[in-house]
Amino acid sequence: MARARGTDGSLLGSLPWTLAACVFSVAPHVQFLPVWISTAFLFCGAWRYLIERRRRPLPSTWLRILLALACFLGVLSTYSTISGVGPGSALLTIMAALKLLETRARRDQFVLLFIAIFLVMSSLLREQYLWSLPYLLAAVFLIMTAWLRVSAVATQPTRRSFATGGRLVLYAAPLAIAMWILFPRIATPFWAVPMDTGTATSGLSDSMSPGDISSLSLSNAVAFRATFEDNIPEQRDRYWRGLVLTIFNGRTWTSNDPFAGPRVHEQVAPIGDPVAYQITLEPTRQQWVFALDMPWSWTLPRTFMGPQQQLARARPIDQRISYDAMSYLNYRTDVDLTDYARSWYARVPEQSNTRTQALAREMRASAASDAAYIQAVLSKFHEEEYFYTLGPPPLGSNPVDRFLFDTRRGFCEHYASAFAILMRAAGIPARVVLGYQGGEMNPVGGHMIVRQSDAHAWNEVWLDGIGWYRVDPTAAVAPDRIESGVSGSLLDGAGLAWGLSASAAFLHRLTMTWDAMNAKWNEWVLGYGPENQKRFMEWIGMDDPGWRKMMLTLIAVVAALLVMISGLLALRYRSPKTDRAAILYKRFVNKAGIELRTGETPVVFARRAASESPFPAELIDEITSTYLNARYGPADPIAMRRLESAVAAVHRQ
Amino acid sequence: MQRRSTLETLPIGKDATRAALDKARETLGTIILGKDGQIALALACLLARGHLLIEDLPGLGKTMLAQALARVLGLSFRRIQFTSDLLPADIVGVSVFRQETGQFEFQPGPVFSQLILADEVNRATPKAQSALLEAMEEYQVSVDGNTRLLPDPFFVVATQNPADQIGTFPLPESQLDRFLMRLELGYPNEENERELIIGEDRRAMLEDVESVATPEALQALQKSAANVHMSDPLVDYVQALVRQTRESPDIDIGLSPRGALALVAAAKAHAFVEHHSGVYPDDIQAVFAATAGHRLKPAGNTTYRSAAELCQHVLDSVAIP
Structure with a gap:
């Protein structure tokens, strides 16, 4: 083409800065983006740089239009939508990549830097960790510096650009902090961040199929953190109740609707002193709310206790929530089951796991009472060759039979499932409770960390005159699991919860400090909602803080800050008096x-x-x-x- | 012509001394031809209570300028020829034992004059140089534990031959800083040179020159020069220039705050010599090369061959507010 003239190389000085800013802002997205988009971005960046280096012409308009169409269709086919965080950031990345190909002048680089700022901000829609903030600041700082490099005279030393960029960020910081503190928070925002439902967080699932999975305990992620008011219960008493599974189809345990049936709160009769604590629950995208067995009161709106004494929210928990709760570690559930309920809780599919059912009937017949039978089953687990392992062999179509008679290896799910079937087959109502057991104290933050690796399954059986009674068959097999936590119970537990098993105490302390920092970050920064804001406002002396008052304060503070900053700037850049x-x-x-x-x-x-x-x-x-x-x-x-x-x-x- | 009328109508007070300055400048112009800018600078240097370093080849009128300055301004003049065997005592003087009184008597050296020409200052050893430089800085000398004040005004004109390399001790940067200005006289243009050749003998002319000022008048002039108005935009300009010398990639070491002060003092004196109502940008530019040139350390890779070119480059890259 005759009109295709090469670039003049005038952007050679500023282009690397723009590229660096763009790469920095795309980086947090890379782990979520399809590989082809990141590759396209890198390719376009390198291509554009080489064009400038070699003084080649930019790609023609037709090629660019074709590329844009192709990329758009690519995003559409990858996500099958163009709304949401995922497709949105993918489109932004593509936009940055393609804009590079038509960057001719300074103006285009400014557009690129705008896109970079958008990209950095949109990464916050995905994750807001403690380290996101320094990264964000660094990215904004780099973009500002790039901005200066692009706009300023080329002779300015790099050091000065960095200094000016840093100063700009510093000038903006007080404004950002003031707005963050004072902008009125609304309990339920009108806008909702469209979350990617595809990215599942690890956690308890709604059902349990022993033999299908064996990797749950390996996640070191935090499930929730708990802060106790005064005394901390013993490790073996810390059963964090989650959901209750009641239906077994021969292979999988599932729960029925937690809201069916009468309200059962009053059926719990507490014994002894309550334990008060606060829980900060990481988002689970499920409705289950965790509390120590047995929860008595909780400060979480629209959360109810189901017929199996499990706590659940009306909506899935897709944000980190924090609530106070009180539990009684000793209790009785004075439930008088109807005959129908009794048979319902003892239901086992007749054609499945027949050997287990036969064994149950046989053992019940030789036992004097239900309680003696339970003891016999636990002794069987304890005395016979049963092993606790996180890597059990897969089980076939009759998993309980296979487990009890052949493999004899498993973790809590296997034992809880087998125990429940043994009970039910003998006519004793039984159910499986999923939750967490134990938790580790963080001495730095003074709170308890409960990790996904602490996930646990145990049983409840119904006994005449006692009601629902907790039995943990895993404790019979591997008492260490209950006494000292999951990492203590595994001989081959190296690498599990690396912070715990690492021999260096220093490393442990470091992990704990980091965890404590994260907890504070979650509580005060991410958890800065209406309640925290109200508390903070009252603490700084505003009585009856309403949104009007806060808005006015915000305007006043921002105005004052603007005046101060402009005063500073005016002092610094005193313009010569043009008289x-x-x-x-x-x-x-x-x-x-x-x-x-x-x-x-x-x-x-x-x-x-x-x-x-x-x-x-x-x-x-x-x-x-x-x-x-x-x-x-x-x-x-x-x-x-x-x-x-x-x-x-x-x-x- | 207007100036003369001022002299005639107002022969007393401040304006009289002011007129004396103009007269001095005019007289100097008749002796040293075609160097009006340098004469103005030399006078400004004197009025700013600074010392002058003239760097040029021999025979270009360095000595003549110094002598003429002393003569015109009515200052006592001594010349010290710097040689490699010059001793500090040759400059400041010695104490001599008098048999008749039985006491030591101080014989003042040539430094006890109001205007000193230190000829070829780079020929002497650093020890001798520093004796003079100390006097320049302190306005006093210490001999045998006694501190003796130098006369006021005290003005040193040092010359240096830049072509001489062998057997010389070039002044280090820190000592160059003692000189308010460094001047180059340069060759006269053809017309002036012709006049020089066919005209009267300059030395004889010098004999006839009348003093137009007294040391007291000179002190008054110095005071007035320091009080010249300096407007805010001009302060900004000086700051911008200084900043540019520090940030320019062609300069390794820029102007120090002392250098900035020197620039301001020289510019004020220059504005005074030029009858400006305040310091004008032209005053700054006129004195810039002379005051900043010897205080800057050019970068090794700079393309500017001389300090003057470098200074001009700095001036050309800073906007005048």
């Missing part, structure tokens, strides 16, 4: 039609103007001398008046 004389002289220079050179004094300019401008030399001399007097001499109204009339004479000419 009347300077304005008049400028008018004369413009009228003369000759450009004033940098560093050219009025006297030198007058000499040039005398020969090159249409004005008479006397007039130019008059203007020059009066200007020098008026501007650089002591205040002299006469000189100013003379200058004004002389410049007016110029305009008349």
Whole structure:
């Protein structure tokens, strides 16, 4: 093509900065983006740089339109939608990549830097960890510096650009903090961040199929953190109740609707003293709310206790929530089951796991009572060759049979499932409770960390005169699991919960400190909602903080900050006072039609103007001398008046 | 011509001394031809209570300028020829034992004059150089534990031959800083040189020159020069220039705050010599090369061959506010 001229290489200085800013802002998205988008971005960046290096022409308009269409269709086919965080950030990345291909001038680089800022901000829609903040600040700092590099004269030393960029971020910081603190928080925001439902967080699932999975305990992620008011219950008493599974189809345990049936709260009769604590629950995208067995009261709106004494929210928990709760570790559930309920809780599919059912009937027959039978089953687990392992062999279609008679290896799910079937087959109502067991104290933050690896399954059986009674068959097999936590119960537990098993105490302390920092971050920064804001406002002395009051305070504070910052800036960049004389002289220079050179004094300019401008030399001399007097001499109204009339004479000419 | 009329109508007080300055400048112009800018600078240097370093080849009128300055301004003048065997005592003087009184008597050296020409200052050893430089800085000398004040005004004109390399001790940067200005005289143009050749003998002319000022008048002039108005935009300009010397990639070491002060003092004196109502940008530009040139350390890779070119480059890259 004849019109395709090469680039002139003028962007060679600023392009690397723009590229660096873009790469920095795309980086947090990379783990979520399809590989082809990241690759396309890197490819376009390298391509554009080489174009500038080699002075090649930019790709033609048609090629760019084709690429844009192709990428758009690619995003559409990858996500099958273009709304949401995922497709949105994918489109932004593509936009940055393609914009690079038509970056000709400084203006285009500004557009790119705008896109970079958008990208950085949109990464917050995905994750808001403690380290997100420093990364964000660094990214904004880099973008600002790139901005300066693109806009400023090329001779500015890099150090100065960085310094100015840093200063800009610093100037903005107080404003951002003030807005963050004071902007009225609303309990349920009108806007909802469209979450990607595809990215599942690890956690308990709604059902349990022993033999299908064996990897649950390996996740070291935090499930929730708990802070106890005063005394902390023993490790073996810390059963964090979650959901209750009641239906078994021969292979999988599922729960029925937790809201069916009567309200059962009053059926719990507490014994002894309650334990009070606060829980900060990570988002689970499920409705289950965890509390120590047995929860008595909780400060979470729209959360109810189901018929199996499990707590559930009306909506899935897709944000980190925090609530106070109180539990009784000792209790009785005075439930008088109807005959129908009794048979319902003892239901086992007849054709499945027949060996287990036969064994159950046989053992029940030889036991004196239900309680004796339970003891017999637990002794069987304890005394016979059963092993606790996180890597059990897969089980076939009759998993309980396979497990009890053949493999004899499993973790809590296997034992809980087998135990429940043994009970049910003997006619004793039984159910499986999923939750967490134990938790680790963080000495730095003073709170308890309960990890996904603490997930646990245990049983509840119904006994006449006692009600639902907790039995943990895993404790019979591996008492260590209950006494000292999951990592203690595994001989081959190296690498599990690396912070715990690492021999260096220092590393442990580091993990704990980091965890404590995260907890505080979650509580005070991410959890800065209406309640925290109200508390904070009252703490700084605002009585009855309402959104109107806060909005007014916000406006006042922001205005004050703006005045302060502008004052600082004005002090720093005191512009030379362009007084009347300077304005008049400028008018004369413009009228003369000759450009004033940098560093050219009025006297030198007058000499040039005398020969090159249409004005008479006397007039130019008059203007020059009066200007020098008026501007650089002591205040002299006469000189100013003379200058004004002389410049007016110029305009008349 | 207007100036003369001022002299005639107002022969007393401040304006009289002011007129004396103009007269001095005019007289100097008749002796040293075609060097009006340098004469104005030399006078400005004197009025700003600074010392002057003239760096040029021999025979260009360095000595003549110094002598003429002393003569015109009515200052006592001594010349010290710096040689490699010059001793500090040759400059400041010695104490001599008098048999008749039985006491030591101080014989003041040539430094006890109002205007000193230190000729070829780079020929002497650093020890001798520093004796003079100390006097320049402190306005006093210490001999045998006694501190003796130098006369006021005290003005040193040092010359240096830049072509001489062998057997010289070039002044280090820290000592160059003692000189308010460094001047180059340069060759006269053809017309002036012709006049020089066919005209009267300059030395004889010097004999006839009348003093137009007294030391007291000179002190008054110095005071007035320091009080010249300096407007805010001009302060901004000085700061911008200084900043540019520090940030320019062509300069390794820029102007120090002392250098900035020197620039301001020199510019004020220059504005005074030029009858400006305040310091004008032209004054700054006029004194910039002379005051900043020897205080800057050019970068190794700079393309500017001389300090003057470098200074001009700085001036050309800073906008005048």
